[in-house]
Amino acid sequence: MGVSRKKIFNENDSYEVKKEKFMSVTNHSDKSISDKRGQEYMSDPNTIKFTDSLINRAFNSGGRPMAFQSVETLESDIREFLQLCYDTSTIPTVSSAGMWLGCNRDTIYAHANNSNSPFSDTCKRLIDVCQVAMENGAIKGKVNAVLYMFLGKNYFGLKDDKNITVSAQQGSNINTQETADALRKQIEEETVPNADVKID
Numbered sequence: 001m002g003v004s005r006k007k008i009f010n011e012n013d014s015y016e017v018k019k020e021k022f023m024s025v026t027n028h029s030d031k032s033i034s035d036k037r038g039q040e041y042m043s044d045p046n047t048i049k050f051t052d053s054l055i056n057r058a059f060n061s062g063g064r065p066m067a068f069q070s071v072e073t074l075e076s077d078i079r080e081f082l083q084l085c086y087d088t089s090t091i092p093t094v095s096s097a098g099m100w101l102g103c104n105r106d107t108i109y110a111h112a113n114n115s116n117s118p119f120s121d122t123c124k125r126l127i128d129v130c131q132v133a134m135e136n137g138a139i140k141g142k143v144n145a146v147l148y149m150f151l152g153k154n155y156f157g158l159k160d161d162k163n164i165t166v167s168a169q170q171g172s173n174i175n176t177q178e179t180a181d182a183l184r185k186q187i188e189e190e191t192v193p194n195a196d197v198k199i200d
Contacts, residue, residue, distance in 0.1 A: 046088040046089050049087070050088040050090045053084050053088075054096060054099045054100060057099070057102075058099045068101070068103075068111070068119050071118055071122055074119055074122050077101055078122070078126050081097050081100040082129065084100070091133050091134060091137055092129060093130055094108055094126070094127055094130050094155060097126055109127070112124045112126075127156070131152070131155075134148055134151060134152075135148065
């Protein structure tokens with residue numbers, strides 16, 4: 001479907017001409033592919049069922065009271081939501097769970113991070129279920145790995161960096177500058193990826 005590079009560009013083309021040709025080809029093909037995929041996704045029966053269920057639950061509830069009435073009610077609602085995800089082959093997310101529960105994802109995270117909330121453990125488990133579903137999808141190649149990394153860092157608190165801090169004890173007989181230089185050299189030799197090194 002893609003056009004080969006040789007057919008798009010001529011060796012004698014200037015940078016501006018190449019840029020114009022590239023933009024005209026990619027804009028046209030990307031738009032048609034994107035539109036087609038979008039239409040296929042939105043017309044998929046599972047997507048329709050999942051979206052309709054979320055919309056009905058979130059907006060046609062007739063002024064539902066507070067989402068979390070009790071731990072038991074919350075757990076029951078979460079089970080219903082996860083069953084809907086299973087029935088429609090949809091990966092559960094914290095945002096869609098929030099819609100189902102009549103709140104937003106910030107509310108779920110706030111309860112999860114508040115050890116005094118009676119809903120803390122339940123919300124933590126819900127977040128974990130969403131993360132595991134996304135994680136397994138990435139491992140099996142069903143979820144884009146870059147998307148999972150973005151969601152993992154922004155929603156699940158994952159990190160891919162290492163922070164190393166070395167401090168000398170006061171009153172020690174160690175030559176701190178010599179020790180710091182030796183540690184710095186050792187760390188450089190180990191070439192730890194994404195390491196933030198701070199030596200006091």
